[in-house]
Amino acid sequence: MVYEIIGSKEKAVAIIGFGTENIKELAEKIMKQHKNVKSVLAKTGQREGVFRTHPTKLILGDKNTEVIHKENGYSIKIDPRIAYFSPRESTERLRLSKMIKAGEKILVMFSGVSPIAIAIKKVQPDCKITCIEINPEAVKYADENVKLNKICGIKNICGDVREVKLEKYDRIIMPLPETSLEYLDLAKKHCKGIIHLYGFAKDPKEITSKIEDKIIKIQRVLPYGPGIYKMRFDIEI
Numbered sequence: 001m002v003y004e005i006i007g008s009k010e011k012a013v014a015i016i017g018f019g020t021e022n023i024k025e026l027a028e029k030i031m032k033q034h035k036n037v038k039s040v041l042a043k044t045g046q047r048e049g050v051f052r053t054h055p056t057k058l059i060l061g062d063k064n065t066e067v068i069h070k071e072n073g074y075s076i077k078i079d080p081r082i083a084y085f086s087p088r089e090s091t092e093r094l095r096l097s098k099m100i101k102a103g104e105k106i107l108v109m110f111s112g113v114s115p116i117a118i119a120i121k122k123v124q125p126d127c128k129i130t131c132i133e134i135n136p137e138a139v140k141y142a143d144e145n146v147k148l149n150k151i152c153g154i155k156n157i158c159g160d161v162r163e164v165k166l167e168k169y170d171r172i173i174m175p176l177p178e179t180s181l182e183y184l185d186l187a188k189k190h191c192k193g194i195i196h197l198y199g200f201a202k203d204p205k206e207i208t209s210k211i212e213d214k215i216i217k218i219q220r221v222l223p224y225g226p227g228i229y230k231m232r233f234d235i236e237i
């Protein structure tokens with residue numbers, strides 16, 4: 001993927017992939033071709049740090065890179081320089097949403113600007129969702145996104161999942177593919193149903209070999225690198 005566009009018909013930001021050549025020319029071409037693109041950023045490295053954001057630099061256009069992204073009938077306000085958001089994951093958000101049953105009590109760990117919770121609520125309004133995210137700016141966006149979509153029943157908490165007081169949940173979602181296995185014991189203690197754990201692997205066995213509980217489904221989500229996939233592991237507790 002050379003670039004991706006996040007935003008709406010009114011205002012969007014294009015993000016050029018890391019290592020792309022002739023960035024300036026490409027930025028001009030993108031802005032000419034997509035009139036809604038008001039800023040072009042280029043990734044200057046891989047996702048980094050606890051917040052999992054890409055380091056970027058502004059190549060062309062407005063330095064205000066906050067946009068409202070539209071997908072699957074809801075809106076996500078986001079500045080991609082400040083918090084994690086991937087428009088490529090919209091299909092997975094929808095797929096996951098369709099698995100939720102009415103009345104469930106759900107925990108989304110590592111919730112970012114809360115797109116998973118909002119996607120779930122759009123499909124299954126009768127559930128109660130707690131979201132925990134360590135990046136305070138992401139939590140501000142998460143609160144705005146809940147209001148923007150006029151949703152009730154999502155509680156966004158700012159903190160480290162290891163330090164927040166947890167309850168018991170019917171379902172726990174763990175979208176931190178780099179290190180979610182490190183938090184699996186914590187999730188198991190607080191789950192009485194299904195855990196959806198995300199991970200990166202070439203072969204699912206790299207992850208399944210580290211899980212003792214019953215895995216009821218493995219879903220390939222997206223390609224991540226040469227031969228590497230983001231995968232979802234549905235674990236029955």
Ligand SMILES: C[S@@+](CC[C@H](N)C(=O)[O-])C[C@H]1O[C@@H](n2cnc3c(N)ncnc32)[C@H](O)[C@@H]1O
Pocket residue numbers: 050051052083084085086089109110111112113114115116132133134135138159160161162175176177
């Ligand atoms: C891969 S992003 C996913 C964000 C969101 N779930 C989404 O799908 O857009 C992982 C998120 O986990 C957050 N995070 C990392 N470690 C955390 C921790 N120990 N407790 C809470 N949040 C954490 C990061 O700030 C980041 O926003």
